[in-house]
C-alpha cells in the first residue's frame with residue numbers, strides 16, 4: 001500500500017505542477033508570484049492572462065526568437081532546477097524506485113524476486129544530485145527574495161494571506177534543502193570522520209570535535225533526520241501556494257490583506 005500511495009501522491013503533485021508551469025497563466029497576483037514559474041527571467045508580453053508582468057521579469061518580455069511551438073512560460077529557465085533537484089534526491093529516488101519498480105525492497109522485507117543492480121549504467125546520472133544542489137540553493141535565495149518582496153505592493157508595506165503563504169513556502173523548502181545529504185556532506189567539510197586525527201580541530205573534554213564544520217554537520221543532521229517529512233511538506237506547500245495564487249488571480253477568492 002505504501003509504494004502505491006507514494007506513486008499516486010508523486011504523480012498527482014508533480015503532474016499538477018507540470019501543468020501549471022507549462023500553462024504560465026494566472027501565476028501572478030500583485031505582489032504574489034507562483035513558485036511554479038518563479039523567478040521569471042522572461043514573461044509573455046500578451047496572450048497569457050494572469051502572467052507575470054513584464055516589469056517584474058528579470059529580462060522583460062520573451063524575445064522574438066523564442067520558438068512559436070513552445071509555450072511562453074518562465075518555468076523553462078530557472079524553476080526547472082527544483083524538478084532536477086527533487087528527481088535526483090536520495091529520498092525521492094528510494095521512494096519512486098520502490099513505487100514504480102518495486103525494487104529494491106526495503107531492508108528485511110521480502111520483496112518480489114527481481115535482481116537489484118543498484119544505480120548503475122543509465123542510473124549513474126543520479127550522481128548529478130550534488131550539482132543540482134547548487135541550482136536549488138540559487139533558487140531558494142530567489143524564492144526568499146520573492147517572499148520578502150511580497151510584503152510590498154506599489155512600494156507600500158503590508159501583509160496579505162498570500163505573503164504568509166509564500167514565506168512558509170520558502171521556509172519549508174529551506175528546511176528540505178538543509179537536510180539534503182549533499183548539503184550535509186558539503187558543510188561538513190567533506191570529511192568522512194570527525195574524530196580521526198587527520199580531521200584536525202581538536203576535541204573538547206567530552207571528546208566532541210571542535211571543528212566548525214562539525215557543528216554545521218550536526219545542525220544539518222537535525223534536518224536530515226526529517227528529510228522525508230520536509231520533502232513531502234514542502235512539495236505539498238508548493239502546490240498549495242500555486243493554487244492559492246491561482247484562486248486569487250482568477251478572482252475565485254479574495255485575498256485578505258492590510259493594503
Ligand code: FES
Nearest residue numbers: 089090091180181
Ligand atoms: S538528498 Fe534529498 S534533496 Fe539532497
